[in-house]
Amino acid sequence: MVPAMTRRRAAFGVFRHVVLSAWTLIVLFPVAWMVLTSFKDAGDWVSWPTRWFPFLDFEPTLLNYRQIFYIGGTTASGELRREASEQAYAIWKGVVDSGVIVTIASLASLVLGAALAYAISRFRTGGRNYPYTILTVRMLPPIVIAIPMLIYYTSLPEFFRAVFNVRVAFFDTYHGLILLYIVTTLPYVIWMMLAFIDAVPRELEHAARLMGATRLTTLRVVVFPLVASGMAVTLLFVFILNWSEFLLALTLTQPNVLTLPVLLNKFQSAVEGRLYGPQAAIGTVVTLPVVVFGLLIQKHLVKGFSFGMIRR
Known part of the structure; x- marks a missing residue:
């Protein structure tokens, strides 16, 4: 046997x-x-x-x-x-624009999402089904919000001029795309960080509070270091989403802002048709930052994927 x-x-x-x-x-x-x-x-x-x-x-x-x-x-x-x-394909501009927008949006989304996940985990903000409600925001395909956001962004400068007597543009700007990326990735960050924060023993926070630490100090010194591996996993996931996003960037940017996925779609030639060689070269360049980033935080990824599997 x-x-x-x-x-x-x-x-x-x-x-x-x-x-x-x-x-x-x-x-x-x-x-x-x-x-x-x-x-x-x-x-x-x-x-x-x-x-x-x-x-x-x-x-x-x-x-x-x-x-x-x-x-x-x-x-x-x-x-x-x-x-x-x-044909003027500004690859360096695409690299810079994508790097700035994706880095700021990913870090901001991680910080905001981790704080919101902590509030939901510890204070049950919104009730038991609130995390599911937040996640439903991502059930809408991007094409559903692309055109409304285009209309909204083109109307905002006039609103700011009428109310504050200053013109603030959101269409084809860094901050316009950064804000949109934060909003679209925030549900994922909240959902992922909620699982990591739930696995942190509450007794550690109670001990820190008894020793005189404030809520923010407890969050910064006790909770976030314990879920650092989970934050690394979440950051990589959000970074990949923002780095490869195409539809919203295509709709809400150009010519002042040009991300790499949008640039990748532009290589056409009247002589040879679609330029597969330059497209493949840009695709390789686009892939490298994600691979390098993943290798740099590899040890955190292993811890993050297994975080919470073994309870105290």
Whole structure:
């Protein structure tokens, strides 16, 4: 009986690893294909048969990256490719705009959401079903609020001029998109941080209060350090949402503000159609910050994913 059970467990383990390995290959294949395409010249983007292996099937080139970053580089004729020189794709502006907007919006959403989650956890603000009510905000697809927010943002300057005698623009500005990103990601932050804060023993807070700490001091010194791993997980999740957001940025920005997902959709050429090489290069650049950020907080991610599984 025991050997048979052992064989079944071993067989199940092998089957599980085979399935997970196959699924990993399926998930990583588009990423690998994007990276390979970013190093291909125009003639290799859609060639048939497909050219898979660099240096064997095709000669890698950095021309796509030189085009999107405008750091020089020439073709065989000694000039940048015609479509790249004629179309002004400000990749550096997209990097800066996305970096500023996403960083500020993610950090602000994390701080506000953690504080609201603490209030809900400890004071039962809004009642038992309040967290579910907050989460229903995200059930609406972005396209539902995109056009109303466009009308709202274009009307706000006149409102501020009439009431405060000052014109405050929200359309195509950093603060307009930051505020919208905070509002759209706040329900996720509250929901995720609520689970982490609920796992913190209340006795620790009571002890801090008995020693003279105020509520804010208790929150800053006791609660937040204990849920730091959960905050790292939540920050990464919100950062990915904001970093990859496309529809709201497309509707509420341009030309003054240009995020990378919007820029990624712009690469077209009358000569070659869609420029898959520069698009793949930008896609690789967009993916790198998320990967690097995840690696930097990797130890916090492991703690955060397992936080609260073992009760005191």
